[in-house]
Amino acid sequence: MKLKGDANTETLVTENRSILSELSDQVVVCPRVVSVKGNGKQRVPVRICNITAKPVVIKPKTVLCELSGVTVVRDGFGEQTLSDGEIINEGKESLKELGINVREDLPDNTKGQLKGLLTKWKSIFSTGPTDLGFTTLVEHEIKLTDNIPFKEPYRRIPPSLYEEVREHLKEMLEAGAIRESSSPYSSNVVLVRKPDGSLRFCLDFRKLNKKTIRDAQSLPRIDETLDCLTGSKYFSKIDLRSAYWQCNLKESDRYKTAFSLGPLGFYECNRLAFGLTNACATFQRLMERCMGEIHLRECLIYLDNIVIFF
Numbered sequence: 186m187k188l189k190g191d192a193n194t195e196t197l198v199t200e201n202r203s204i205l206s207e208l209s210d211q212v213v214v215c216p217r218v219v220s221v222k223g224n225g226k227q228r229v230p231v232r233i234c235n236i237t238a239k240p241v242v243i244k245p246k247t248v249l250c251e252l253s254g255v256t257v258v259r260d261g262f263g264e265q266t267l268s269d270g271e272i273i274n275e276g277k278e279s280l281k282e283l284g285i286n287v288r289e290d291l292p293d294n295t296k297g298q299l300k301g302l303l304t305k306w307k308s309i310f311s312t313g314p315t316d317l318g319f320t321t322l323v324e325h326e327i328k329l330t331d332n333i334p335f336k337e338p339y340r341r342i343p344p345s346l347y348e349e350v351r352e353h354l355k356e357m358l359e360a361g362a363i364r365e366s367s368s369p370y371s372s373n374v375v376l377v378r379k380p381d382g383s384l385r386f387c388l389d390f391r392k393l394n395k396k397t398i399r400d401a402q403s404l405p406r407i408d409e410t411l412d413c414l415t416g417s418k419y420f421s422k423i424d425l426r427s428a429y430w431q432c433n434l435k436e437s438d439r440y441k442t443a444f445s446l447g448p449l450g451f452y453e454c455n456r457l458a459f460g461l462t463n464a465c466a467t468f469q470r471l472m473e474r475c476m477g478e479i480h481l482r483e484c485l486i487y488l489d490n491i492v493i494f495f
Contacts, residue, residue: 186276211235211241212233212235212241212243212483213233214231214232214233214249214250215324220463221252221404229252229315231249231250233249236326252413262292272483277313277403278428280300280303280304280307282307282312283303283310283312283454284306284312285303285310287299287300287303288464292307293325297345302410307478314356314360314426314427315356315359315360317360317426317427317430317431318407318425318431319361319431319433319456320432320433320471320475321432321433322471322474322475323429323432323433323459323467323470323471323474324433324434324435325432325433325434325435325438325457325459325463325467326438326467327397327434327435327438327440327441327442327462327463328392328398329396329397329398329441330396330397331396331433334368334369334370335370335371335392335393336369336370336371336390337371337372337373337392337445338373339351339371339373339447340373340374340375341367341447342374342376342449346376346384347449350376350384350386350446350449352450353384353386354446354449354452357366360427360430360456361430361455361456362427362430362454362455362456362458363452363453363454363455363456364439364449364452364453364455365451365452365453366440366443366451366452366453367451368440368441368443368451368453369440370393370440370441370442371443372388372389372390372392372393372442372443372445372452373388373389373444373445374386374387374388374389374444374445374446375387375388376495386459387459387483388442388444388454388459388460389444389460390442390458390460390461390462393441393442393461393462394460394462397461397462397463398465399463400462400466401445401466402463402465402466402467402470403466404465404466404469405469405485405486405487410485410487413481413485413494414485414492414494417494417495418495419494419495420492420493420494421492421493421494422490422492422493423490423491423493424489424491424493425489428468428488428489429456429458429459429464429468429489430456430457430469431456432467432468433456433457434454434455434456434457434458434459438454439453439454439455441453442454442458442461465488468488468489469486469487469488472486472488472491473486476491
């Protein structure tokens with residue numbers, strides 16, 4: 186074990202920096218805080234994760250990681266020191282806006298730290314259906330076997346549904362997911378009642394999908410995903426709101442997604458649309474690129490679902 190910094194440091198963190206090059210693509214050291222007393226020799230637990238599907242042999246006296254001294258902040262978050270009660274009260278309003286409930290049976294200091302953390306990062310939480318992120322890191326393309334436009338016959342929408350459809354259109358326009366169109370292509374809309382009685386707005390891209398060239402990007406295998414979780418004790422799941430609407434649809438391909446609502450208008454998609462062939466492949470590629478090296482090491486990605494584990 187290599188100690189970095191003051192030898193009398195009592196609170197240390199294990200770091201992955203010194204792992205041997207021949208093991209760097211096979212094994213990672215999970216960072217963790219450890220306590221060390223005095224300068225004498227002692228055992229320090231180091232957690233190692235095998236990120237391959239094969240056994241890895243670590244020779245005796247191999248330098249696995251470094252220990253770096255850290256300062257533990259115990260006064261909450263931010264530069265100003267607040268009492269636990271002040272942090273709790275300060276975070277209540279912010280968390281209400283996000284729709285987050287924190288268990289009241291937690292100790293005050295834990296509750297204060299949790300609410301302080303959530304309040305600090307509240308900008309990453311969606312506050313409503315149209316409060317979405319957006320990236321052009323990966324753009325969805327629609328490559329067709331031919332460029333002959335098609336026009337599906339308009340399916341009549343019952344007048345009793347006009348107001349509900351208008352609400353859906355308003356929401357999609359505010360989110361930037363669609364725009365008005367003058368495309369030679371035209372797909373249909375399918376309206377379905379959900380079990381809770383609300384209306385599901387679906388785009389029928391079957392004809393467009395028949396002409397689309399398939400993307401070879403594969404989705405994660407469930408068995409491989411479960412293998413990565415072996416040995417972990419703590420899990421947390423993050424889900425994206427309206428995930429596909431946060432992915433850009435290439436400008437030159439947007440007119441191909443046009444859909445007709447008869448008297449309610451003619452629109453096309455700005456963002457990745459549900460029901461498109463290759464939509465899953467594009468979004469998986471985007472998420473893997475966003476997560477980078479922490480994918481499979483600290484988190485698992487399956488489309489818009491992220492599982493954090495350690």
